[in-house]
Amino acid sequence: MNSRIEQAYEKRPKNWVYNTCIAVITLALIIWSCSAVEATGAADGSSTIAWNIIKGLFTPDLGFLFDFSTSGVPYLMLETICIAFLGTIVGAIISIPLAFVSAVNLVPKPIAFIGRIVLMAIRTIPAFVYGLMFIRVTGPGAFAGLLTMGVCSVGMITKMYTEAIEDLDIHVIESLDAAGCSTWQKIRYGILPQLMPNFASTAIYRFDINLRDATILGLVGAGGFGAPLIFAMNAYRWNEAGAILAGLIILILVIEYISTKIRTKLTRG
Known part of the structure; x- marks a missing residue:
């Protein structure tokens, strides 16, 4: 052996x-x-600057953090949530017909191929570029962020919806067809029960992503945390930047916990 x-x-x-x-x-x-990494740009007092940044971030301005006016962190949190939520809703609604058009098991392959090309083109453009485009159209503000979140959500949500549609259990639909059910009954009792958990879970996951992207979009003036954050950092007001980041961290943790619970419930029933 x-x-x-x-x-x-x-x-x-x-x-x-x-x-x-x-x-x-x-x-x-x-x-x-x-x-390719160069450190020649580091100043002589770089360690002092780094220490001031760390100190400011870990000692946030509590007055700014608990300021409930329209310029305080709580209002910025609410605005960021609204931008991400409404953007996700718009993207999810637009994605439903696009997903059915892009599913190869429902439409001819040439049509599905065209639909996938369109989705690929939508996903190729970064959210930052969409933000700059919509700001030129609507002006700076939360509405530009909402439109950007909606368009950016379409690419990913439609892709996930299409995969869910293509994974449908066709035997359930065949059984309903054999039982003499109408088209609406087959959709109501054969298709929607299979798709709704996946659709809802995908939309919630995209909401998590949009919540983070809304902060980045604020850097170009699309509302939310971004603009006040970049203004505070440019002015070296690290205590205000720390307050904004503290509010963002709290917001992300709360939304992450809630969304995880909801997705688990939808997946496991």
């Missing part, structure tokens, strides 16, 4: 040449990447 094991061990594939080549290539890539 032992001899057979030893013979099998001796006859094992010798991959040391392949592994050595992979290690050498990886090391060469690391060295080449490090050569």
Whole structure:
């Protein structure tokens, strides 16, 4: 028995040449990447500046954090939630017909191919670019952020919806068809019960993403946390930046906990 094991061990594939080549290539890539990193821009007092930033972020301005006026953190939190929520709703509604058009098991393949090309083009453009475009159209504010969130949501949500439609259990629909059910009854009792949990779970997951993206969009004036955050950082008011980040962290944690509970309930029933 032992001899057979030893013979099998001796006859094992010798991959040391392949592994050595992979290690050498990886090391060469690391060295080449490090050569592009320059630290010449660091100032002489960079350590002092870094310490001031850390100190300001960990000692937030409590007055600004608990300011319930339209310029305080709670109002910015509410505005960010509204932008992300309404943007997700708009994107989810638009994605439903696009998903049915892009599903190869429901429409001819050429039509589904065109639908997928359109979705691919939508997903290619970054949210930051959409934000700049809509700000030019509607002006800076929360409405531009809402439109941006809606368009950006369409690409991902439609892709997930399409996959859910293509994974439908066709036998349920065939059974309803054999029972003489009408088209509406097949949709009501055969298709929607299979799709609604996946659709709702996808929309909630996209809401989590939009909540983070809404902060980035604020940097270009699309409402929410972003603009006050960049203004505070440019003015070196690190205590205000710390207050905004503290509010953002609390908001993300609360929404993450709630959305996880809802998605678990939808998935497990």
